[in-house]
């Protein structure tokens with residue numbers, strides 16, 4: 379799997395103002411010139427976007443809308459079994475379209491009246507501090523492209539299915555949205571690179587890959603699990619550990635594989651107390667102490 383700010387295909391701006399997305403040779407769309415051209419055009423939309431102006435309209439093909447419809451339907455069935463009640467309530471509240479890819483502007487229009495969050499288009503990699511920092515202002519950076527049609531249930535990078543189905547449904551919950559804002563405030567507050575990475579790792583193991591007990595059942599609330607057709611069936615069999623800030627902030631993860639170490643909150647209140655409490659108060663000194671214990 380991937381991390382928002384690390385696992386993007388590099389983007390190169392050309393002298394003529396056009397944009398080229400440098401897909402790896404292992405990418406499912408690498409040898410498809412039509413897909414490559416669409417990726418370049420969609421990246422160009424974000425490159426030229428200025429915050430505060432409407433998000434440019436991305437033209438999608440019928441085939442791309444069909445991928446959304448297929449994956450959206452399959453994920454919804456899995457969410458009914460595996461997602462937390464709070465995430466499902468967010469999904470019901472947001473009411474994303476099921477048959478076509480929503481424009482990011484449309485996602486913002488649905489989300490803003492609920493929790494104040496708005497989407498920002500991202501061409502590719504967004505520097506960690508900006509990606510996390512703007513969460514404090516209620517902005518969420520999101521890619522606009524969709525995965526290659528040859529493998530509808532797989533993507534090597536975060537696409538619009540991950541960003542919108544995974545994250546927007548969570549951002550439609552007041553309680554999850556508050557946690558995203560706290561993560562953003564923490565990213566703004568810390569100064570050292572080490573502390574920022576620590577904050578981002580806690581985000582990774584919670585809002586991307588977090589799981590939670592509901593009664594006796596383990597459910598998922600992390601966007602990375604809930605947008606992954608394969609991982610959502612596997613997470614209960616992973617190495618599930620108790621929620622621990624120091625361990626989350628220092629555990630190494632491999633973005634190219636299923637996450638095999640996951641951290642379990644005992645309840646949403648527990649997550650808010652431990653992780654919200656950490657993000658709400660952490661600073662360079664407190665994180666340096668957590669890192670020193672580990673070393």
Ligand SMILES: [Fe+2]
Nearest residue numbers: 382536586601
């Ligand atoms: Fe994500």
